Amino acid sequence: MPKNLMRVKEEEQINVQEKPLSKNALEGVRVIDLSWIVAGPQCTRLLADFGAEVIKVENEAALDYCRNILPIDADGSPNRSGLFNTLNRNKKSVTLNVMHPTGMEKLKELISISDVIVENFSSRVLEKWGLSYEDQKKIRPDIIYCSMSGFGHSGRDRDYVTWGPTAQALSGLTFMSGLPGEESAGWGFSYMDHTGGFYGALAILMALKHRNSTGKGQHLDLSQVEAGIGMTGTSILDYTVNSRPFRREGMPPGNTAPDKKIAPHNSYRCRGKDRWCVITVTNEEEWYALSKAINNPLWINDKKFSTMALRYENQDELDQHIETWTINRTPHEVMHHLQSFGVPAGAIQTPRERIEEDPQLKERDFLPTIKHGELGDTKVEAMPMKMSETPWELKSASPLLSEHSAEIYMDLLGTSGEDFASFIEQGIA
Amino acid sequence: MTALNGLLVVELCGERGQYMGKLMGDMGARVVKLEPLQGSPERNIGPFKDDKPDPNSSLYFWARNTSKESLTVDLESPQGIALVKKLLKKADVFLEDRKPGFLESLGLGYEVLKKTNKKLVMTSLTAFGQDGPYRDYKSNDLVALAMGGIMHSCGYDDVPDSPPIRPSGGHGDFISAHYGLIGTMSALFYRDFTGVGQYLDVSAHEACSSTTEASIPTYLFLNKEVFRQTGRHQGATPTPKTLCKTLDGKYIIVFQLFNNLNSWLSLVKWMSEKGMAEDLEDEKYKDMARHITSNTKDSDHAFEVVRNFILNHTADEIYRGAQELKYPWGIVRSPEENLDDPHFLDDREMFEDIPHTEFGNEVTYRYAGRPYRFKGTPWNAFRSPLVGEHTAYILKQDLEYSEQEIKNLRLTGIISTK
Numbered sequence: 001m002p003k004n005l006m007r008v009k010e011e012e013q014i015n016v017q018e019k020p021l022s023k024n025a026l027e028g029v030r031v032i033d034l035s036w037i038v039a040g041p042q043c044t045r046l047l048a049d050f051g052a053e054v055i056k057v058e059n060e061a062a063l064d065y066c067r068n069i070l071p072i073d074a075d076g077s078p079n080r081s082g083l084f085n086t087l088n089r090n091k092k093s094v095t096l097n098v099m100h101p102t103g104m105e106k107l108k109e110l111i112s113i114s115d116v117i118v119e120n121f122s123s124r125v126l127e128k129w130g131l132s133y134e135d136q137k138k139i140r141p142d143i144i145y146c147s148m149s150g151f152g153h154s155g156r157d158r159d160y161v162t163w164g165p166t167a168q169a170l171s172g173l174t175f176m177s178g179l180p181g182e183e184s185a186g187w188g189f190s191y192m193d194h195t196g197g198f199y200g201a202l203a204i205l206m207a208l209k210h211r212n213s214t215g216k217g218q219h220l221d222l223s224q225v226e227a228g229i230g231m232t233g234t235s236i237l238d239y240t241v242n243s244r245p246f247r248r249e250g251m252p253p254g255n256t257a258p259d260k261k262i263a264p265h266n267s268y269r270c271r272g273k274d275r276w277c278v279i280t281v282t283n284e285e286e287w288y289a290l291s292k293a294i295n296n297p298l299w300i301n302d303k304k305f306s307t308m309a310l311r312y313e314n315q316d317e318l319d320q321h322i323e324t325w326t327i328n329r330t331p332h333e334v335m336h337h338l339q340s341f342g343v344p345a346g347a348i349q350t351p352r353e354r355i356e357e358d359p360q361l362k363e364r365d366f367l368p369t370i371k372h373g374e375l376g377d378t379k380v381e382a383m384p385m386k387m388s389e390t391p392w393e394l395k396s397a398s399p400l401l402s403e404h405s406a407e408i409y410m411d412l413l414g415t416s417g418e419d420f421a422s423f424i425e426q427g428i429a
Numbered sequence: 430m431t432a433l434n435g436l437l438v439v440e441l442c443g444e445r446g447q448y449m450g451k452l453m454g455d456m457g458a459r460v461v462k463l464e465p466l467q468g469s470p471e472r473n474i475g476p477f478k479d480d481k482p483d484p485n486s487s488l489y490f491w492a493r494n495t496s497k498e499s500l501t502v503d504l505e506s507p508q509g510i511a512l513v514k515k516l517l518k519k520a521d522v523f524l525e526d527r528k529p530g531f532l533e534s535l536g537l538g539y540e541v542l543k544k545t546n547k548k549l550v551m552t553s554l555t556a557f558g559q560d561g562p563y564r565d566y567k568s569n570d571l572v573a574l575a576m577g578g579i580m581h582s583c584g585y586d587d588v589p590d591s592p593p594i595r596p597s598g599g600h601g602d603f604i605s606a607h608y609g610l611i612g613t614m615s616a617l618f619y620r621d622f623t624g625v626g627q628y629l630d631v632s633a634h635e636a637c638s639s640t641t642e643a644s645i646p647t648y649l650f651l652n653k654e655v656f657r658q659t660g661r662h663q664g665a666t667p668t669p670k671t672l673c674k675t676l677d678g679k680y681i682i683v684f685q686l687f688n689n690l691n692s693w694l695s696l697v698k699w700m701s702e703k704g705m706a707e708d709l710e711d712e713k714y715k716d717m718a719r720h721i722t723s724n725t726k727d728s729d730h731a732f733e734v735v736r737n738f739i740l741n742h743t744a745d746e747i748y749r750g751a752q753e754l755k756y757p758w759g760i761v762r763s764p765e766e767n768l769d770d771p772h773f774l775d776d777r778e779m780f781e782d783i784p785h786t787e788f789g790n791e792v793t794y795r796y797a798g799r800p801y802r803f804k805g806t807p808w809n810a811f812r813s814p815l816v817g818e819h820t821a822y823i824l825k826q827d828l829e830y831s832e833q834e835i836k837n838l839r840l841t842g843i844i845s846t847k
Contacts, residue, residue, distance in 0.1 A: 025615035025616060025618060025619040026615060026618060026619075029618075038642070046611055050615040070643060070646050070647060070650055070651065071650075072650050072651075081646075082646030082647070082649055082650035082651075083642070083643050083646045085646070086645070086646055133804070150757075151772060151777075152777055152802060154776060154777065155772045155773075155776030155777045156771065156772050156776055157752070157772040157776075158772075160752040161752070161755060161756075161757045162757055162759065163684075163685075163757045165661065165662070165671070165682055165684065165759070166682065166757045166758065166759035167759070169681075169682045169759035169760060169761045169762065170759040170760060170762055170767070171762070171764070171767070172762050172763055172764030172765075172766070172767065173596060173598065173600075174660065174682070174761050175761050175762060175763050175764070176596060176597045176598050176764070177583060177594055177595070177596035177597060178594060179585075179588065179591060179594065182585065182588055182591075183585075183659060183660055183672050183680065184659075184660045184672065184680065184761055185583055185584050185585055185594040185596075185657075185659065185660060186583065186596075186659075186660040186661065186672075186761075187582075187583055187596055188581075188582030188583040188584070188655075188657050188658065188661075188662055188663035189582050189641060189642035189643065189644070189662055189663060190642055190662070191596070191600070191640070191642075193642070194604075194640045194642065195603070195604075195607065198604075198607040198608070198611060199607075199800055199801050201611050202452065202607070202610060202611055202614065202801075203801045203803065205611065205614035205615060205617075205618060206432040206433060206456055206614060206803070206806075207432060207803065207805075207806075208618055209432060209433065209614065209617055209618055209621070210430075210431075210432040210433075210434075210805070210806055212618065212621040213430075213434065213435070213621075214430065216805060217805070218803060218804050218805025218806065219804040219805070220801060220802070220803055220804070221801075221802040221803075221804060222801050222802070223777070223801075223802070225773075226773065226777065226779055226799070226800060226801070226802075227800045227801065229764070229767055229773065229779060229797050229800075230797050230798070230799070230800030231598060231599075231600070231603055231797075231800075232598065232764035232767075232797055233491075233492030233493070233796060233797040234476070234488055234489045234492045234493075234598070234599075235598070235763075235764035235765065236492075236764055236765065236767075236768065236780070236795070236796065236797040237476075237488040237491055237492055237794065237795075237796065237797075238476045238488055239764070239765035239768065240768070240794055240795040240796075241478050241479075241488060241794050242476060242478065242479065242480065242488075244476070245763060245765045246763045246764050246765060247763035247765070247766070252597050253597055254592075254594060255571065255592065255594065255595050257571075258475075259474055259475050259476065259489060260474050260475070261475065265571065267575075267580070267592040267593060267595075268592075269592070276575075276580075276592050276593055277575070278571050278572055278575040278580075278595075280569055280571055280572065282569070335576075339566045339567065342567060343567070344566075344567035344568055344569055344572050345572065346568065346571075346572035346573075346575040346576040347575065347576060348575045348576075348580050348581055348592075348593050349575070349576050349577075349578050349581060350578070350581055350654050351578060351581065351641070351644040351645055351647065351648040351654055351655065352648055352654055354577075354578050354638055354645070355645060355648055355649065358576075359561070359562045359563070360557050360558075360561045360562055360563035360564075360634060361634070361635065361638060363560070363561040363562060364558055364560070364561050364632060364635060366635055366638060366639075367645075378649075379649055381638065381639035381645060382635065382639065383608075383612075383639075384608050384631060384632050384633075384634075384635030384636040384638070384639055385608065385609070385612045385629055385630060385631040385632065385635075386558070386559075386629070386630040387612060387615075387616065387627055387628070387629050387630075388539075388627045388628040388629075389616070389619065389625060389626075389627035390615070390616065390619050390627065
């Protein structure tokens with residue numbers, strides 16, 4: 001065999017051997033997921049997508065609220081929510097009544113063989129269950145306990161409650177979104193449930209890394225409001241360093257950029273009902289490109305637009321001119337045309353466009369399909385990344401309620417079939 | 430010991446990616462930020478300390494680049510690239526957010542780097558990813574929020590002709606960086622067991638697109654496009670307004686009025702004591718709270734009565750009073766209004782006074798502090814680096830250049846030192 005070919009053969013063999021070794025990043029990590037609604041499930045979804053075994057512990061008397069919203073039809077099934085499906089794919093569902101002593105015993109058995117516990121109840125619930133971090137540590141000394149409450153587990157307001165919109169309002173994020181002189185536009189969804197979940201996952205991953213080096217677990221005490229405050233860092237400094245509050249005339253800035261003092265930087269009306277695009281020009285090169293792209297209209301040579309500082313100063317007038325060009329084009333026509341000249345511009349895309357049309361999202365497989373126990377083939381949003389060694393994997397859709405109870409009780413905890421049946425009968429499982 | 434003790438992170442990031450390095454540095458990783466000789470462009474973003482533009486005075490930069498070292502090096506010169514390559518040989522993580530193909534053009538692509546450092550985790554956080562038809566499109570925070578669908582959900586339903594609104598503060602960048610770092614951390618965890626690094630291709634467009642909550646499921650499952658509503662969730666069907674004005678000219682968000690019978694009864698009692706309950710003691714409202722219904726004519730009326738009650742009280746009175754009754758209502762605060770909330774200020778010690786000795790030995794400034802509280806490992810942020818502050822140190826200590834070599838590199842314009 002020629003030497004070159006032999007080498008190829010060897011490489012092939014190596015590849016074959018390596019394949020079984022390739023696995024998920026978090027394989028072998030077991031997570032007890034006591035969380036519900038959006039923030040907690042977002043956190044554990046990220047871990048599950050990377051291959052952690054996430055066991056969602058559910059109670060039929062207090063179902064995850066998300067199981068009952070966005071139904072396809074109103075037949076009362078807890079297994080037909082689209083939002084629940086995307087937030088809970090790749091997880092297992094076990095029903096377990098913690099109010100029953102045997103249920104609590106089983107939960108403790110689960111904790112003893114797990115690495116991470118996640119919950120997003122209000123701040124005293126686990127303590128009341130006898131499962132404070134100190135209690136958990138007795139069951140599993142190196143446990144990583146991530147609590148995700150609104151205000152954290154200490155402090156005078158620890159018993160206050162938040163939903164995503166509350167955390168957005170208190171942290172300042174709602175106020176920062178809007179047109180000057182109007183009420184807050186705020187966020188059209190629970191951004192802090194997503195971001196609270198991101199910080200939960202980040203904290204857990206960092207704590208796992210620390211445990212790898214030291215063997216030590218710890219309590220991660222997250223506050224949804226604090227995670228939001230963290231993202232207002234620039235405004236906080238403007239106040240503590242310059243004594244300038246964000247609450248002032250002319251703020252919030254709509255879609256303009258007072259921090260960068262650049263223009264154009266705004267949304268523009270396009271052809272069609274309530275259709276919009278954004279256009280930004282960040283330097284002279286892009287300004288020249290924009291001029292060229294829109295065929296050098298007369299106004300563009302006006303002295304008042306001749307420098308970035310002047311354009312910023314006269315941006316209202318500038319924006320009006322630009323809108324006379326965008327108004328006759330669709331958002332995507334504007335985007336493709338300006339991008340072809342090197343101007344950062346984008347369509348304000350609707351959900352339908354992202355789902356059905358966006359060729360970039362299609363090419364990158366943003367909405368993979370997975371079969372769900374009741375809903376059939378479902379699409380869910382992908383992890384926004386490709387990884388060369390341990391790509392995220394879509395292994396299963398969201399679990400039906402108690403879909404994995406038998407597996408968890410019998411295979412994992414060694415409960416006999418007889419006992420399991422009696423657990424169901426007594427309302428424990 | 431810090432959570433990320435012992436990790437060496439090299440960062441070539443601007444607006445989109447810089448938060449990844451900050452979050453790692455704050456938790457104890459050593460983060461070296463590569464900058465051009467005159468400093469990174471994001472140092473030119475305001476506001477500035479005392480409103481005096483200067484690369485070392487950008488408060489935007491301060492907030493997003495704590496706990497880093499600055500290495501200023503000319504990446505257009507072969508010597509500069511060689512120097513960085515040497516550093517990357519020792520690095521655990523390389524974070525970059527340049528346009529696709531740029532690193533390869535310098536000879537710093539992953540395929541090259543892994544030959545001399547197989548444990549390297551390299552994360553490329555780009556606008557649209559490394560491939561696909563939009564790969565070379567230009568983007569930034571505003572474009573990402575537009576295309577990713579976030580703006581579609583945010584804005585007004587009662588301000589005529591108003592556009593969708595991008596929540597200000599750089600959230601397209603935040604979402605992208607958060608996802609990029611989550612992926613990076615998972616790769617580091619895997620590396621602990623295998624000794625093998627990897628390459629991550631993270632897309633800001635996809636990160637934003639997957640951070641729009643119910644928008645996508647609503648279209649997939651109900652075939653409806655959600656529409657934006659003032660100050661509250663987008664809807665597939667209209668929902669009651671949640672912003673309520675207070676006596677002191679602020680706003681409270683009010684929702685879930687009928688989600689809990691006890692809360693409802695206590696609220697009516699409170700309003701009644703103030704003589705403002707009107708007809709809310711009526712059984713029909715109790716029934717609504719019992720059955721968690723809303724959006725009827727009666728609930729609209731109840732909402733109006735509550736709205737009037739709120740208008741006659743300060744934001745703090747309503748916020749604290751309602752929270753005591755287990756209503757999850759909150760004040761629409763401006764960011765600085767958290768600085769004197771005793772829960773965050775005193776009890777949680779959320780804000781951190783970080784030394785800025787460049788302005789005097791005793792000078793500190795108060796920062797929005799830790800976004801999470803690790804009970805077993807410290808959060809240790811220090812101020813962002815001055816331009817080139819650590820160049821000489823890194824060259825000497827990490828790369829073992831002699832004083833003479835460092836001087837030569839400086840004189841030939843390959844590096845700058847502070």
